[in-house]
Amino acid sequence: MLIRETAASDPLATSAPVVALLLHGYGASERDLAGIGDRLTAGLPWVSLRAPLALPQGGAAWFPVTVPGSPDPQPVVEATEAIWTWVQENLLPDARIVPIGFSQGGLMASQLLRTRPERVAATAVLGGFVLGAAQPADPLLRRMKPEAFWARGDADRVIATPAVERTEAWLPSHTTLTARVYPGLGHTIDQRVLDDLAVFLAAAVPLGASTI
Structure with a gap:
């Protein structure tokens, strides 16, 4: 089951015309990205x-880890539909x-874009990657080229190299991409990422003035 956490100062978040949807990583929870x-x-x-997938060691996952960076497509499709x-x-x-x-969660963000792009105002993939299997809206995205932000660290040893290379090829051909690679950053988010994400959102999201 998907469980939400919203900003305490904004109890009507789900009634807004544009909503940021925060999607955590493997083994975390809905509170992990609340700082963003x-x-x-x-x-x-x-x-x-x-x-939706509760892990025995605690936390949750969007899909099981099989081959790192190359998940089985069906559980990803099921998680996408659940969202x-x-x-x-x-x-x-x-x-x-x-x-x-x-x-x-970055992969899931890209999945939402690749399945119903008309519902997506902009997409941000932080330390994530894209699925190798073709998705329903891929041909449309080649024409639409919606705004996307991809941030990763050059010291990230969690995301497998083939997944990074796949993402490097897919994102520029299907989106209007803002890409950032941060020297010395591992598999995490730091202030540099947040600052650049703020600039991206301010320019790409219709509401315009969002800052981080």
């Missing part, structure tokens, strides 16, 4: 979701989302 949500202005309310079901049941019918995901 707390730094979004009231102009871009946020919702953080817990992934869209939550969106349909909890947000306004015509609301657009801004998926912001870290690691596995």
Whole structure:
């Protein structure tokens, strides 16, 4: 089950026309990215979701880890549909989302874009990658080229090299990409990422004035 956490100062987040959707990484929870949500202005309310797969060691995941960087497509498809079901049941019918995901959540952010791009205002993939299997909206995205942000560290040893190379090829051909590679950054998010994400959101999201 997807469980949400919203900004305490913005209890009507799910009634907004544009909502940032925060998607955590493997083994974390809906509270992991709340720090990002707390730094979004009231102009871009946020919702953080817990992934549906509970892990024995604690935390949650969007899909099982099989080959690192190359997950089985079917569990990813199922997780994607679970998120869209939550969106349909909890947000306004015509609301657009801004998926912001870290690691596995970054892949899920790209999945939302690759399945229903008309519902996505902009996409941010932080320390994540894209699925190798073709997705329903890929041909449309080649024409649309929506705004996307991809941030990763050059010292990240978690995301496998083939996944990084796949993402380097896919994102520029399907999106209008803002890409950043941070020297010395491992598999995490630091202030440099947040600062650049703020600039991206301010330019790409219709509400315009969001800052982190």
